[in-house]
Amino acid sequence: MKKILTPLAIVISLALSSNVTAEDFIPKADSPALEAVSAMVEEPFVQAEINEETYVSAEQQILDELNKKGWSQGWDANKKRLFVVNTEMFDSEDPTYDDSFITKRSQYAMMATMGAKAKMVEFMRTQMSAVDQLTAPGTDVHAELNAQYIKLNKKVEAQQRTLEKLLAEVNATEAEKLKGVTWQDRRDAYIDALIKKIDESYSAGKLEEKKVKKYQKAKQRYVEAQTEMSEIMKQASAIKGKTKLESSSRVETLAKAPIMGASVLLQAESWNSEEEKYEVSTLMVWSPKLEQAAKAIVTGEAVTLKPKKALTVQDWLKSQEAATLVGPRQYVDKDGDRWFIGAYSMPVEGSSSLIRKNKGIADLMAKKEAAMALYADVETQKQAEIAMQTRSGDLNGKDHTAIATSFAETTRQSIENRQVNGLSPLFTKTVLHPISQQKIYVVAYGVSPSSASEALKMEYSTYQAASAANKSNKVSQAVHQTLETQLEMSKTSPVATNDVEQEIENVSNSTRSSESNSTSSSKVKSNSSSLLNAPTIDEDDF
Known part of the structure; x- marks a missing residue:
C-alpha cells in the first residue's frame, strides 16, 4: 500500500x-x-x-x-x-x-x-x-383569509364550468379552441375569453332566452367572486410574513x-x-x-x-x-x-x-x-x-x-x-x-510527594542557614563597631612614659634584625613556578 x-x-x-x-x-x-x-x-x-x-x-x-x-x-x-x-x-x-x-x-x-x-x-x-416555550397568535387571521380564498376559488371554478358549457352549446368550435388554457396563472384570462365569446353569441342572437339568465347569473357571480378575491388578496398581502408561531428551547x-x-x-x-x-x-x-x-x-x-x-x-x-x-x-x-x-x-x-x-x-x-x-x-x-x-x-x-x-x-x-x-x-x-x-x-x-518533601527540607535548611548567617553578621557588625569606638578613643587618650620608652626599644631591636636579614636574603634567587589548590573532593557534597 x-x-x-x-x-x-x-x-x-x-x-x-x-x-x-x-x-x-x-x-x-x-x-x-x-x-x-x-x-x-x-x-x-x-x-x-x-x-x-x-x-x-x-x-x-x-x-x-x-x-x-x-x-x-x-x-x-x-x-x-x-x-x-x-x-x-x-x-x-x-x-x-x-x-x-x-x-x-x-x-x-x-x-x-x-x-x-x-x-x-x-x-x-x-x-x-x-x-x-411555544407562542402562537390568539386568532390566525391569515388562516381565515386563506379559507375564504379557497371558498371563492371554488366559486370561480364553478362559474367557469357553467360558462364553458354555455359556450360549447352555442359555439363548439370556439369552445374547443379555448380548451387547455386552464392553468391557474391564466385562469382569469381564460374566463374573460369565455365571457367575450358568449357575449358575441348573445349580441348575434345566437343565445337562447332561457340560457341568457343562466349566463348572466354565472357572469355576475364570477365578477362578485373576483372582486371579493381581489380584496382578500390585498388583506393577505398586508399581513404576509407575519409571525404565526414561535417556539424556543433554552438551557x-x-x-x-x-x-x-x-x-x-x-x-x-x-x-x-x-x-x-x-x-x-x-x-x-x-x-x-x-x-x-x-x-x-x-x-x-x-x-x-x-x-x-x-x-x-x-x-x-x-x-x-x-x-x-x-x-x-x-x-x-x-x-x-x-x-x-x-x-x-x-x-x-x-x-x-x-x-x-x-x-x-x-x-x-x-x-x-x-x-x-x-x-x-x-x-x-x-x-x-x-x-x-x-x-x-x-x-x-x-x-x-x-x-x-x-x-x-x-x-x-x-x-x-x-x-x-x-x-x-x-x-x-x-x-x-x-x-x-x-x-x-x-x-x-x-x-512528586518526595520531591515536595525534599524541597520543604531544603527551604527550611536555607532559611535556618540564612538566619544563622544573619545572626553571625550582626555579631560581626557589633564587634566592628566596638573596635571602631576603641580606635577613635585611642586618638585622643594621653600616652604614658613607659609606653614611649618601650616603643623606642622595640624600634632599635627591629632595625638590627632587618640589617641581618638583608645580608642573608641577597643570596636567594627566584625561579618560575606554579601553584595548585587541590582539596579533597567528595561528589556527595554536591
Whole structure:
C-alpha cells in the first residue's frame, strides 16, 4: 500500500507505557478486583501507519483505544474512577507553512484538557436552568383569509364550468379552441375569453332566452367572486410574513469545584487535508488515589512508597515521543513515587530573540500545566438556545419556518497564590513535529510527594542557614563597631612614659634584625613556578 503524507493523522499514547498499570489510578483496597485491567498496557503503544484508506480522526482513535481496553466513558462504580473524553479542533490549511501552528496546537491541547476537567466538575454537581416555550397568535387571521380564498376559488371554478358549457352549446368550435388554457396563472384570462365569446353569441342572437339568465347569473357571480378575491388578496398581502408561531428551547448550566490529581491517559492529534481541520482529543482520568497523591504534595503529607518495576521519571520521559508531549501527565517511578508532570512545546525557528522568548513561554507554561495537574479551581458556564419561527406565506401557499441556534460557553481553571514545592525541570528536547515538520522545543516539569518533601527540607535548611548567617553578621557588625569606638578613643587618650620608652626599644631591636636579614636574603634567587589548590573532593557534597 502506498504511503502518503496527506491526509495525515497522528495518535499519541503519552501516559500509557509498559510501566503504567490500572492500579495507579484506583484505591489500594480495590486492587485485587482489577486483575483483568492490571495488564492495561503490556507493550508500548505503536502508531499504525496512516494513509488515505486508514485515516481515523483523533477522537475516533481515542474511542477505539477505550474499546480495545474495555473502558467506558463516565464513572466506573466498581473501580472508582472517572474517564472523560474531550475534543477540540481548529481550521488549518496546511500545518507545514502555518507559522503559528505549533502554538495553536498547544493551546487547543490545553483547551481539550480543561474541557475534560469541566466535564468532571459537571459530573459532581451541575446547577441547571431550562425552559421550552411555544407562542402562537390568539386568532390566525391569515388562516381565515386563506379559507375564504379557497371558498371563492371554488366559486370561480364553478362559474367557469357553467360558462364553458354555455359556450360549447352555442359555439363548439370556439369552445374547443379555448380548451387547455386552464392553468391557474391564466385562469382569469381564460374566463374573460369565455365571457367575450358568449357575449358575441348573445349580441348575434345566437343565445337562447332561457340560457341568457343562466349566463348572466354565472357572469355576475364570477365578477362578485373576483372582486371579493381581489380584496382578500390585498388583506393577505398586508399581513404576509407575519409571525404565526414561535417556539424556543433554552438551557443554562453552571458547575464549579476544585479538581485535584486529574491526569491525561491518552492524547491524539490528527489533520485532515481534505477538510483542512486539525483535531486534538484527550482522555483524562480521575480517581481517589490520584486525588490523595496530589493532596499529599499540596499539604506536605508523608506518603508510604512501595518500589515497583519501572523507570525513573527522567528515563520514562526520554522514552516518550517528545514531539507529542503537551499538557498534564502522571507517572509512578521505580521507587513508587507518583510524579505529576506538565509539558509544553513552542516553535524554535527564527531569530535568536524569538527562540529565547518561545523557550521562556514553554518553560512557564509547562510549570503551569504541572501545577494545574495538582490542583485547579474549575468553573464552567454554558448556555444553549434554539428558536423557531413560522411566518405566513402566500394565500393557498406554504408557511415559511426558520431556525436559529446559539451556544455560549465560559470555562476557566485557575490557581491563585498556591505554594508549590519540589517543582523542577525533568526533560528538555528540541525535535521535529511529525505532522507540521516544524522544529519545536519541548519541556516538562514535574513534582512528586518526595520531591515536595525534599524541597520543604531544603527551604527550611536555607532559611535556618540564612538566619544563622544573619545572626553571625550582626555579631560581626557589633564587634566592628566596638573596635571602631576603641580606635577613635585611642586618638585622643594621653600616652604614658613607659609606653614611649618601650616603643623606642622595640624600634632599635627591629632595625638590627632587618640589617641581618638583608645580608642573608641577597643570596636567594627566584625561579618560575606554579601553584595548585587541590582539596579533597567528595561528589556527595554536591
